[in-house]
Amino acid sequence: MHGRRSRSRCGGSMPPIELGSRSRPRLGSVATARTARSAGRRSTMSLTPNQARIVQATTDQCVLVNAGPGSGKTHVLVERYLHLITKGGFQIPDVLVVTFTRKAARELKERLARRLLEAGRLETSLALETAWVTNFHGLCFRLLRENALVAGFEPASRVQDEVEAADVCQELRREFLKGELAEEALAAEEAGNPVPAAVVDRVGRAFDHSVQVLGRARENLLGAEEIVTVAANRLATLATELKLDEDALAQERAAHEYFGRCLPEVEARYEALKQKEALLDFVDLQTRAVDFLRSSAAARVRTQFKVILVDEFQDT
Known part of the structure; x- marks a missing residue:
């Protein structure tokens, strides 16, 4: 995961935080294999000390998380997002979450909505429909589509x-x-x-x-x-x-x-x-989005996101 303020680069960065894996539970992963298997069903499960550090980290620094399989990474990502929205003073449009696949983005949205409903925040849960939770290609397409005029993007593409x-x-x-x-x-x-x-x-x-x-x-x-x-x-x-x-x-x-x-x-x-x-491929999306973000027309967009969370950072 990766967080930053929108108007400047990270003021600093914490040392990487280990979540470990099933084979290394002492590094802050979920306590037992049984707990890990039930993580999806028990969205309110408690956080380990390392997980809590990640969830509650301030946004004036970069946070890098080393997480192995079964370490509760997705659970921490969900709780981090909820903490930012419910306790950190951020609004849903302020936070960008980028995943590696569309499936991961869809599942993450579903888990966020479920947790918000459990907390009695129906209105916020409904607002997730417009949340910036997507994979990289989806992010590029949405940026271009919502700024079609200034980005020179043909909406019919x-x-x-x-x-x-x-x-x-x-x-x-x-x-x-x-x-x-x-x-x-x-x-x-x-x-x-x-x-x-x-x-x-x-x-x-x-x-x-x-x-x-x-x-x-x-x-x-x-x-x-x-x-x-x-x-x-x-x-x-x-x-x-x-x-x-x-x-x-x-x-x-x-x-x-x-x-x-x-x-x-x-x-x-x-x-x-x-x-x-009138076709675009995935490379077109990336290059055109990068060109747009580098242009003066994207000044507003560049300051839109106050926090950015990147899932599977090593693959993106």
Whole structure:
């Protein structure tokens, strides 16, 4: 979990707090395996000293929690949120909770609502419908949608899931292979040059993987030239490891050069296809949200959240 004030960075940070795991109950985890199993049913279970430190920590410092399986992490996250809302002077719009999956966000909201109902806070429980409890992609989409005008976001845009994204890539692959690769192969054969002709099939087989490479590179905000550089380094390493003979190495180099020339076109076609279909992928959401948050138009949004709690921080 991670908390901070909105107008400045954390004033300081506590040493990491251990919640432990089932195998290390002395570090502050739930006392017994039986208690851990019943944590979901007994939302009012008592807190260990370490758990209480986390729940009651002030928001002028960062708090890092090391938590193993069965340590009561979700229970602590729920109690921390409730403490901020009911005793810390914060309102629901002030607190952002980011989880790793949509399922985790949904379950967290359900547990928060249940605890608030148990405490007789019906109105606050109902207000959770608009709470900022979401995964990272949901956060990016909501930020863009609620600030569509200043963020330059088209509200009608649709976010494609992984299956649909794979279908888009497959369509792109078919179009590309029908065009550029066929022309290259024909030209090479007519010129009597066996090396480029031999690498065409190899490039074709590698194309499926190239779209995945492109996606990972975009996640790291790499441009096409940087991707080609990475590919060149990989090729050099591969050649050394496999001790390729001269002819095979020539084919690999030709494939790399061809891939380097084609990659900008691949990227352009992928972007054009998404624009035509009004589609966004998960990387689009992240990069556009980051661009928006860095802009002057996002000044209000940057000061909106007084506390940020991040679940599964190591994965996000």
